[in-house]
Amino acid sequence: GTTPSEALNNDHLVYGYECQKGVCKKVELSEENFSKAISLPVCRLFCGEDIGTLWPKPTGAVELERLMKQVDVSNIEIKLLASRKKDNLWNNVENRWMDLIHAKIPSRKSLNNGGYELNIGVTLKEQHDGLPRLTLVTDESYNLSIDSAADGQVSVNITAENFFGARHGLETLAQLIVYDDIRREVQIVTKASIYDAPVYKWRGLLLDTARNFFPVKSIKRTLDGMAMVKLNTFHWHITDSHSFPFEVPKQAELYKLGAYSPRKVYSQEDVADVVEYGRVRGIRVMPEFDAPAHVGEGWQHKNMTACFNAQPWKNFCVEPPCGQLDPTVEGLYNVLEDIYSDMFKLFNPDVFHMGGDEVSVNCWNSSQSIRSWMNAQGWGLEESDFMQLWGHFQEKALERVDRVANGTRTPITLWTSRLTEAPFIDDFLDKDRYIIQIWTTGEDPKVKEILKRGYRIIVSNYDALYFDCGGAGWVTNGNNWCSPYIGWQKVYDNSLAKIAGDYEHHVLGSEAAIWSEQIDEFTLDNRFWPRASALAERLWTNPATNWRQAEARILMHRERLVENGIGAESLQPEWCLQNEDECPIDAYDAQN
C-alpha cells in the first residue's frame, strides 16, 4: 500500500473529500486525515443521495452499505448461471464490461496490488436460445445483490427475466465500482441490494446520417454512451434528400449516386455490425426510411420523384434540397420493397419507421404527371386531394413492408404531420398499427387529439428534445430555426406525464434527436452527451424531482462518459464538480 507521506510527497496528491451534512467537502490531505480521507467518487457514492452516483436512478429499493473494499481487477469472473451457455454475444458483453472497469484506472502503473476476488453470477429466468430481441413487451427489470464471503471474496448476483435486464444489472454494477485515487485501488461497495426496472419502454436517440455522414466508429461511440445510461433504442434516420448512404444491392444506383462519396456508404456489413454492437449493449437499432418526402439524391434517374432539387427550394420544401417520391409511379413500390427488404433483413426491426414528415403539397402540385393522374382519379387539386394521394402512398408502401415482414404486422411509426390530424388520421392510419412520433411542442393541443384517438406515441417534442437547436443559421445568417440551445435541465424536466395528461398509458417513451445539418462526427458526442443522459433518467426513472436535485450527480456522471471515450460537453467549471453545491445561485439560500 501507499503510505500517507508517499502519497502526499511523491504523488503530490493534495486534496481528499469528507462527507459533511450530506455534501462532499474538499479538504487538504495531511498526515493526520490521510487514513480516513476518501476520494471524490467514493465520497459521492455514499454522501447525501441514498442512490449514490447511480445514473439513471433505480426505480425500486436500493440498499448500499457505506463500506468499500479493494477489488483485484485481474481476478474478476462473470458466470452465466442456470445452464445458459456463453455465446459470442455474452463474450462481447463481458469484454465490454471489463473495459468499463479498466477505463476507471488512470494508468496501469498507478494501480496498487492486492484486493479481493470478484465473482459475478448472472441468472436469466427466460429460457431462450439464439439472439435476444428487444420488443415492446420485453421485461428489462433486474435484481442486483452484492455480498462478501467470510474469506473476503465479493460475490455479486444479478437476476433478470432475460438478457436485456441482466445487461442493465451489469451496467449498474459497473457504477458501484470506483477508482480511489488516494489509495490507488479499484473498490467495490461491499454490500448492496437493488431492484430496478424502467418506467418507459422506449428510450431512444435519433441520429440523422444523411445531412452529414457519420463513420461507424462515431455511431458506436453513441451506442456506448447509450448503454451506460440504459437507453435502449437507436433510431437511425439513415437517408434523406441530401444523401442516400445505405447499401441496397438490388438498387445500387440509389447509394452509388446518392452517397456523398464512395467511402460514405454504410455497407451491409457496416449495418450488421452496428445492429450487433447495439444488441450487445441492450439497444434496438431501428431503421427509418423516410418517405414520401425527404428523398432526393440517388433517385435522380428513376423518374419517381417530384421537385427533385427544385429551386427556389423554399417554394417546394422546408430546406434544400427538395425531393418527394411520386406516388403515382407504379414502379416506385418495387424499389421501396427492395429497400424495405434489406432493412428487414439487416435490422429485423420490432418497430419500423416509415417517416412521413414534411410533405409539401406544392411539390406534388408542381408535377404535371401527378396532376394528370389525380385528374384521372376524378380528384381535385385541393389540399385534401393531396392528402388522399399521400394516404394512397402510405397504404401501398405499407403493403410492401408487410410483404417483406412475412405477415408479422410490424408496428409502424410515423412523424406527426397533416396526415396525423383529423380527418386524415382516421381515414388512413389504423390506431392498432401506427405509433405516432410527436415532434411538435410539448404543449401543442394536437398531441392530445392523437392520444384521445387511442394511438400510442413516442415523444420527441422539439422544444426539449431536438439537440441540434441553437446553432448558427445555415440557409441564412442569425440562428437556426429552433434556437436557442436546449440545456440539459430542460431535457431532464421534460415530463411525458405532463405532455400526455390522462393518456400517459399510451406513451411508449421518448427520443432525443440529432438532425445533422450542422453536426457531424466532430460534434456528435458533445451534442448528445450529457444531455442524452438527462433524457435517460427521465425515461428510466421518471423522477418526481427536477434537474436541481440531479445536478451534483450529473456532473459526476459526465466524467464517467469522458472516462469511456465519449467527448461529452462540460456542464460547469471543474471547480463545481470538486465543490459540491457551491455553484448554484440558490444553493446558499437553500442551505441556510
Add this chain to the structure above:
Amino acid sequence: GTTPSEALNNDHLVYGYECQKGVCKKVELSEENFSKAISLPVCRLFCGEDIGTLWPKPTGAVELERLMKQVDVSNIEIKLLASRKKDNLWNNVENRWMDLIHAKIPSRKSLNNGGYELNIGVTLKEQHDGLPRLTLVTDESYNLSIDSAADGQVSVNITAENFFGARHGLETLAQLIVYDDIRREVQIVTKASIYDAPVYKWRGLLLDTARNFFPVKSIKRTLDGMAMVKLNTFHWHITDSHSFPFEVPKQAELYKLGAYSPRKVYSQEDVADVVEYGRVRGIRVMPEFDAPAHVGEGWQHKNMTACFNAQPWKNFCVEPPCGQLDPTVEGLYNVLEDIYSDMFKLFNPDVFHMGGDEVSVNCWNSSQSIRSWMNAQGWGLEESDFMQLWGHFQEKALERVDRVANGTRTPITLWTSRLTEAPFIDDFLDKDRYIIQIWTTGEDPKVKEILKRGYRIIVSNYDALYFDCGGAGWVTNGNNWCSPYIGWQKVYDNSLAKIAGDYEHHVLGSEAAIWSEQIDEFTLDNRFWPRASALAERLWTNPATNWRQAEARILMHRERLVENGIGAESLQPEWCLQNEDECPIDAYDAQN
C-alpha cells in the same frame, strides 16, 4: 496514371465538377467527360472568385493562372536564401509545412506516382539572428510568386521583411496546392503572383484555461488552426478564481493548492513548449495574469485576498467562486512580482495583460481590514474610494511588472471596467502605456469615450466575439448570460471600423474569446473553428463584402481545418459543399 474506366470502376468515383457561370457544378463522371473533369478543390480554386479558395483573402494583387500541374511530393525543397542559416525554428516551420501538404492526401496508397519537382526559395530582407519576436511594429507582409521552368520544374519565391511574413507566404502557398481525387495526385497552380499584408496588427484568440483545464495538446491544436488563417496572437488567460494551473516555482503553493489536480498544471517546460510552438506558427503567446479580481484557488493560506469563496457568491462576484486580491497587504506585491517574473521569463511578452475586469466593491467592502486601511488613509467607503483603492493596486502592481521587464515599459492591456471610465481612466491609466480591451457590446458609447482619449484598443465585443455564448445556464437553468450562440456570419461581419468610427487608427485589432466555464478539450475545436477563421478574414483582409460572399469559400476552408486534425464544427450539410450556392435562401433570387 489512372484511366477513366479504372477510376470509374475500380474506385467507384462518381462525381466531378465543372465551372459554369462562376459556380462549380457537380456532374456525373463518364468516359466522355473524364479527361476534363476536375475535382472540387481544383474547380473552386479557379471558378468564380479571383482569389480562389484562399483564406483569408489576400489584400494585395492576386494573379492565378488557371492551370495546375502535378507535384512530386517526395521532391519538394525549401531553401532559405540570402545566407540565413536554417536553424531549429526553420526546421520546425518546414516540417509543419510538409505536414500541411501530406494532410491533403487521403492515403499514401492512393497517390499516383509522377509529378514535377517543387523548389521553394524564401528570402528575408531583415537581417536578424536569434529568435524572431512579433511586436506591434512587425511587418507581416509577403510576396509570393510561382513559376514553371522550361523543364517543368516549379519554382516558388517568397520574399518578406522577416520571418513572420515569410511564414504567412508559406501558408498561402499551401492553400495553392491541392489533392485531385480524380487523378489521385497533388497539384499546384502553375503560375501565380500574390502580394499580401494584414489590415490589423492584432489578430487573436483568447483561451481561459482556469475554469476548465486544457491539455497542452489541445492548445497546440488551437495554434495549428490559427497558423492556417494567419491569426497571430494567442491570449492565454491562464489563471482565475477557479484554478491556478501555472507553475511558479517561487510560489509553489499557488499551483499546488490552486490546480484542479497535480496533473492539471502547466509546468515551465509546458509553457516554453507552447510559446515556441506558437513562434513556429507566427503567433505571439501573450499571458494574462488577471487581477485584482478573478483570483482565488491557490491563495487560500496567504491572507492576501478578500471574499475568498464567499457565499452567497452573488453578493460578492459575478460567478462562483469569488475572490479578489487585497491591495492593502504589502507582501502581496512580492508574490505578484514572482508571478510576473516567471511570465516575463517564459513568454518574453511584447504586450502584457494585467486583467482588471469585474472588480466587486462589495467584495473589498466585506473585509474589515480593508475598511480599516482605507479609513487610515482618510478615505471614505464610497465607490470612488474603492476605485482609488483599485488605482493604488494597479500602480503598485505595474511597478512590479516594470521591475521584472528591465525597464522596457512593456505596453499593458486591461479589460474595460469602471476603471476605464471617466474620471478613473484619466486618474490611473496612462494612454501611452495602456491598451484597453473592449468586451462590452460593439454599440456601447463607452468604446468611443475611450478612443476619444487616445487609447489604443483591442476589440472583443461579447455580442460577436465571445464564443462560449449560447450554451445552457450553469448556475441555474435556462441559457447562459450571453445567449444565443453567435454564428460565423456575425463574427465575419463584425466591423471594427464601424465600432471605432473616426478612431479606427487606434484599433490594434481584435480577439475572439473562449471563457471556459462550459468548455474543455472536448469542445474546444468546435467552439473556435471555423468561427475563428471568420474573425481571421475580418482582421487580415477587412473585406468590404460580408459573410454571404464568403460562404462558399468558408465551407471549403472548414474541410481544410478538419483535414489537419481540427474538429471544426460543420456549418451546413455536406450537400451544400458539393452543390455550391444551392442552399442559401436568397441564392435563386440573386441568380435570376
